[in-house]
Amino acid sequence: MSKRLVITGLGATTPIGGDVPTLWTNALAGTPGARTLEYDWVEKYQLPVTFAAEVAVEPAEVLSRPETKRMDRSTQLGMVASREAWADAGFGSANPEEGGVDPLRFAVSFATGIGGVWTLLNAWDTLREKGPRRVMPMTVPMLMPNGAAGAISLAFGARAGARTSVSACASGVESLVLAMDLLRSGQVDVVLAGGTEGSIHPLPLAAFGNMQALSRRNDDPAAASRPYDVDRDGFVMGEGAGVLVIETEEHAAARGARVYAELAGGAVTADAHHITAPDPEGLGATRAINQALASASAAPTDVTHVNAHATSTPKGDIPEYTAMKAAFGEHTDSICVSATKSQTGHLLGAAGAVESVLTVKALADRKAPVTINLDNQDPEIPLDVVTGTPRELGDGDQVAICSSFGFGGHNAVAAFRTV
Amino acid sequence: MADKNEILAGLAEIVEEETGLEADEVQLEKSFTEDLDIDSISMMTIVVNAEEKFDVKIPDEEVKNLSTVGDAVNYIANAQG
Numbered sequence: 001m002s003k004r005l006v007i008t009g010l011g012a013t014t015p016i017g018g019d020v021p022t023l024w025t026n027a028l029a030g031t032p033g034a035r036t037l038e039y040d041w042v043e044k045y046q047l048p049v050t051f052a053a054e055v056a057v058e059p060a061e062v063l064s065r066p067e068t069k070r071m072d073r074s075t076q077l078g079m080v081a082s083r084e085a086w087a088d089a090g091f092g093s094a095n096p097e098e099g100g101v102d103p104l105r106f107a108v109s110f111a112t113g114i115g116g117v118w119t120l121l122n123a124w125d126t127l128r129e130k131g132p133r134r135v136m137p138m139t140v141p142m143l144m145p146n147g148a149a150g151a152i153s154l155a156f157g158a159r160a161g162a163r164t165s166v167s168a169c170a171s172g173v174e175s176l177v178l179a180m181d182l183l184r185s186g187q188v189d190v191v192l193a194g195g196t197e198g199s200i201h202p203l204p205l206a207a208f209g210n211m212q213a214l215s216r217r218n219d220d221p222a223a224a225s226r227p228y229d230v231d232r233d234g235f236v237m238g239e240g241a242g243v244l245v246i247e248t249e250e251h252a253a254a255r256g257a258r259v260y261a262e263l264a265g266g267a268v269t270a271d272a273h274h275i276t277a278p279d280p281e282g283l284g285a286t287r288a289i290n291q292a293l294a295s296a297s298a299a300p301t302d303v304t305h306v307n308a309h310a311t312s313t314p315k316g317d318i319p320e321y322t323a324m325k326a327a328f329g330e331h332t333d334s335i336c337v338s339a340t341k342s343q344t345g346h347l348l349g350a351a352g353a354v355e356s357v358l359t360v361k362a363l364a365d366r367k368a369p370v371t372i373n374l375d376n377q378d379p380e381i382p383l384d385v386v387t388g389t390p391r392e393l394g395d396g397d398q399v400a401i402c403s404s405f406g407f408g409g410h411n412a413v414a415a416f417r418t419v
Numbered sequence: 420m421a422d423k424n425e426i427l428a429g430l431a432e433i434v435e436e437e438t439g440l441e442a443d444e445v446q447l448e449k450s451f452t453e454d455l456d457i458d459s460i461s462m463m464t465i466v467v468n469a470e471e472k473f474d475v476k477i478p479d480e481e482v483k484n485l486s487t488v489g490d491a492v493n494y495i496a497n498a499q500g
Contacts, residue, residue, distance in 0.1 A: 066439035134471065137463040 005183050005264075006419065008257040009089025009245030011081035011194070012357050015238050016343050018057025019084055023354075024361050026343070027369035028390045032222035033344050034236045041202045048209045051221035052200045053238035053345025070138055071151060072116035073198030077241040077350070078148040079155065082192060085243035086156060090257055096157045096190075100255050107160040107188045108153040109179040111171035111195035113349030113406070115145030118201055148196050160188045168406030169309070170268075171195050172242065172352025176414045177266035179246050180295075189251040194243030195353035205237060211276070213313060225346075226373035227310035227317055227339035228381050235311040238345030242353030244360065260364040264399060264417040265296025271409030278316060282323030284411045289327035289401065292413035298399045300328045303335055303415075305368050305393060305400035307359040308383075310339035311346050320403065321381045336391045337383045338362070339371040352404035356414055359402040363418045366393040421473060421499070426492045433468045437461050447489035455488075475499055 010020045015033025017023030033053040042050050059076035060068045062083075068076060091099035096106050119142040126134050141147055146164040153162035161182070165174040172195030179193035208214050215234035217224035225236040246263050269291065271284035278285070293300060306324065310317055324332050340358050347354055362368050368391040377385065398418045405411050421429065431445035440455060451457045457465070466477050469491070475498035477485075485491045 064439055066437065069437065130471075134467060136467065137460045141460075 003184055004249040004262060005180060005246055006249050006252045006259045007244050007261050007263055007360050008247055008252050008259055009085040010260065010357050010360060011083065011085030011088060011243040012241065012354055013055050013057060013059070013077050013080045014240040014344050014347070014354055015053035015055055018055065020088070020357060020361070022056070023357070027340060027358055028367060030370040030372045031343050032372060033238065034221040034224055036221055037200070045202050045206065047202055047205055049205055049214045049216060050218045051224065051236070052205070053236050054200060055240050070142070072119040072142040072147055074112055074116055074196045075142070075148040075151050077198050077239065078110060078152060078194065078196035081194060081196070081241035081243040082152050082156070085192065085194070085245050089245040090255070094156055101190050103157045103159040105160055105187070105189045106158045107182055107191045108149050108156070108158045108162040109165065109175045109182065109191050109193040110149040110152055110162070111165040111175035111349050111353065112145050112148060113166070113168050113171050113197050114199045114204065116143035116147055117199045117204060119143040121201060121203060152192065156192060158192060166349070167410035167412065168408050169346065169348050169351055170404040170406035170410035170412040171349035172354070173266070173356060173402060173404040173412035173414050174268055174410070175353065176244065176263065176356055177268050177412055180263055180266050183246060183248055190245065190247045192243060192245055194241060195350040196241035197348040197350040198239050199348065200237055200239050208237060215312065223373050225312045225342045227308070227312045227342050227371065228378055228383065228385055229374050230376045230378050232312040232314060232317065234313055235341065236345035238347040240344070240347050240354060241350050242357045244353070244356060259419050261360045262417040262419055263414065264298060265292050265294070265415040267291030267295055267413055269411045271411065273409055275409070276407045278319040278405060280319055282319035282326065284409060285320060285323035285403065285405060286326040288411035288413040289323060289403065292401060292415045296399060296415040296417065298415060298417070301331050302397070302399040303328065303331070303401060304398040305359070305362055306335055306337045307355045307362070307400070307402045308337050308339050309403045309405050311341055317378070318380055320405070321383060324383070333384060335384065336368050336386050338369045338386050340369055342372045342374070352402060352412060355404070356402045359400050359416055362393065363398060363400050363416055367391065368393060423492050423496050426473065426495050427488070429472055430469060430488065430491060433465050433472065437464050437468070445488055447487065447492060449488045450486055451488065452486070469495060473499060
C-alpha cells in the first residue's frame, strides 16, 4: 500500500493572474492572457509573431531589487509562485524547522523548459558589445536550468535535494511525478514542486515561429489561442510559474494542514517516434494516462475532468484526443475537458505546473474552468469541452488528470483525487 | 576624473544596486566581507561595474587586496591617476 500524498499549498504567477486566487477567478470567467508585445525589439527584428502572454504582475514588483538582479526571469517567476505556495501551505517562515518540517526530509522538484535564456542572450550581447570583462560573474548560476531549483531550495531550506526536470513542455508535470516518486519512496515528507518559464525573448519567438508552431493571429491576440477550434493556427507563447506543496498525508495531518486534493498518481513515458511531432496514434500518451491511473489505483471511469495539454496547434490537438479515446474508451464522452491554454497561452516548462494548480482547484471547488475561443469545434475532436460557464463537477469521489507533452517525445500525466 | 568623495558615492550606489544595502552603510572603514557580507561573486560584480563607471582597470589579482571600501576607493583614485 503506497503512501497517500496530499496537496496543501498552491502558488502561481501567470498571464491571467499574479496569484492563485486571481488566476482561479479569471480562469472560471474566461480571460484571454495574450497581448501585443510593446517592445522595440519586435519592430527591430521584424518578428513574424508580435504578441505573447506575458505575466499579469511583473516579478520585480514582488521581489526585492537585489533578488531581481541575481535571478534570471525564470527563477524570479518560480520564486514568486513558491513564496505564495509556501505561505498558502501554512508555513509562515522560510525556515522549514519553524514550520515543523525536517529540512533533511524536504526536497524541491522544479522544472523549466529552457532555463535562463534571457540571461544567456543578454550576456552574449554584452560580450559582443563590451567585451568579456563586462560579462557578469552571476551569469552561470543565473542561466543554468537548475537555477530555479537551487535558488528555491536555498530560500526555503530544503536539504533533501533540489531536482530539475527538463522535458520541454512536459517538464511541469514531470516535476510532480518526480515529487511523487520521492515521497512514495519514503525519502522525504514534503516536496515543493513546480515549474517556471520566462522566455518571451525575440530568439525563442523567432525559432518557434520558424517551426510554424506559433499562431500568427497578430491582429487579434486575444483570439489566437483556440484549442480544438477549426481555425486554430498555433500556440501562443506564455510565461509564468506554478507551484504545489505536496506532503505525505501523515505529515500534513500531524500539523493540521488544510488539504486541497490528493496527488493520487502519475507517470512519464517517451514516444521514441519523432523529435518534435507527436506519435499520430498517441501511443506514448495513452501509456502515460494508463500508467498514471494504475499508479493512482483508479479506474478510467473514475475520471470526471481532464485539464488537457491542448496547445492550439493544428496537428498537436488531435493525437491527445486519440490517446484519450484509447485510454478511456466510451467513458471519454463523460469527461469534461478544460483547455486552459486558451486563456493562459502556453507556458512551456511551467504549463503542466500551472495546469496542475488549476486541476487541483477544480477538484477542491468542484468546478472545471472554461475554454475560450472555441467557436467551431473541430469535428475530429468531439470532446465535451467546458465553454461559456464553469462546469459543476458534482459530489462524490472524483479523479482528474492533467496531461503534458513535450518536444523530445515526452509524455507526462498526473492524477489527482478529491478529498 | 572623480575625487574620493565622488568615488565613494559612486561605489556605494553600485553596492546598493547589487546587494540592497543602503548606500550610507557603505563607509570607508567597512570590510566588504566582514561588515557588508559581500560574497566573492558579488564582489566581482561590483568590481566589473566599478571599472565601467570609473573607466579604470582593476586586475583580478588586485581584488583580494581590496578588503575595505577605503581600499577600493584608493585603488580607483590612483588608477584614474
